[in-house]
Amino acid sequence: GAGVSQSPSNKVTEKGKDVELRCDPISGHTALYWYRQSLGQGLEFLIYFQGNSAPDKSGLPSDRFSAERTGGSVSTLTIQRTQQEDSAVYLCASSLARSSAFFGQGTRLTVV
Amino acid sequence: AQSVTQPDIHITVSEGASLELRCNYSYGATPYLFWYVQSPGQGLQLLLKYFSGDTLVQGIKGFEAEFKRSQSSFNLRKPSVHWSDAAEYFCAVAEGGYSTLTFGKGTMLLVSP
Numbered sequence: 001g002a003g004v005s006q007s008p009s010n011k012v013t014e015k016g017k018d019v020e021l022r023c024d025p026i027s028g029h030t031a032l033y034w035y036r037q038s039l040g041q042g043l044e045f046l047i048y049f050q051g052n053s054a055p056d057k058s059g060l061p062s063d064r065f066s067a068e069r070t071g072g073s074v075s076t077l078t079i080q081r082t083q084q085e086d087s088a089v090y091l092c093a094s095s096l097a098r099s100s101a102f103f104g105q106g107t108r109l110t111v112v
Numbered sequence: 113a114q115s116v117t118q119p120d121i122h123i124t125v126s127e128g129a130s131l132e133l134r135c136n137y138s139y140g141a142t143p144y145l146f147w148y149v150q151s152p153g154q155g156l157q158l159l160l161k162y163f164s165g166d167t168l169v170q171g172i173k174g175f176e177a178e179f180k181r182s183q184s185s186f187n188l189r190k191p192s193v194h195w196s197d198a199a200e201y202f203c204a205v206a207e208g209g210y211s212t213l214t215f216g217k218g219t220m221l222l223v224s225p
Contacts, residue, residue, distance in 0.1 A: 056212070
């Protein structure tokens with residue numbers, strides 16, 4: 001597609017369940033980023049993939065969070081044993097070398 | 113560590129009036145600077161960016177921003193605001209074209225008739 005695609009757009013889950021969020025970056029973009037947007041914390045970096053290099057996981061808030069990127073394209077962010085504080089909008093972005101990041105519409109996660 | 117400050121949480125501007133949104137950053141070297149806009153329920157749309165060169169950069173939708181190294185600022189401006197400009201605006205800084213973004217807390221722009 002023309003832009004970054006994220007699915008689902010909305011997800012409601014029960015506390016303690018695992019969730020998977022998907023991101024399809026712009027074709028050919030080698031860099032992929034996950035950010036989290038919440039009322040109290042604003043926009044926070046979570047994880048960054050660049051080509052075949054090891055991902056930068058420095059923003060992941062706990063070991064319940066993980067992400068993978070298959071074939072240098074699609075990425076999945078997994079949150080295990082979800083907690084209410086995980087409720088937020090999860091944004092994915094992709095970019096080319098030395099260019100700006102383009103964002104998807106986000107996945108709104110609500111943990112009840 | 114780099115940081116971004118947007119001192120105004122909310123700003124209200126009359127339609128047709130000029131706009132300036134403030135952004136100050138903290139970073140040791142020459143930063144890469146960005147302004148993004150977010151409408152309700154939407155993702156972030158890039159308005160403009162500064163990497164190097166001319167310190168006055170033009171963006172989409174009639175926006176411009178000026179990089180002032182001496183003031184560590186990258187303020188966003190528009191000469192005449194339209195009702196459709198009502199949204200939340202985020203300033204961000206990065207160490208380079210491939211690095212992660214550090215965002216400010218955002219400024220919510222309200223446009224009055």
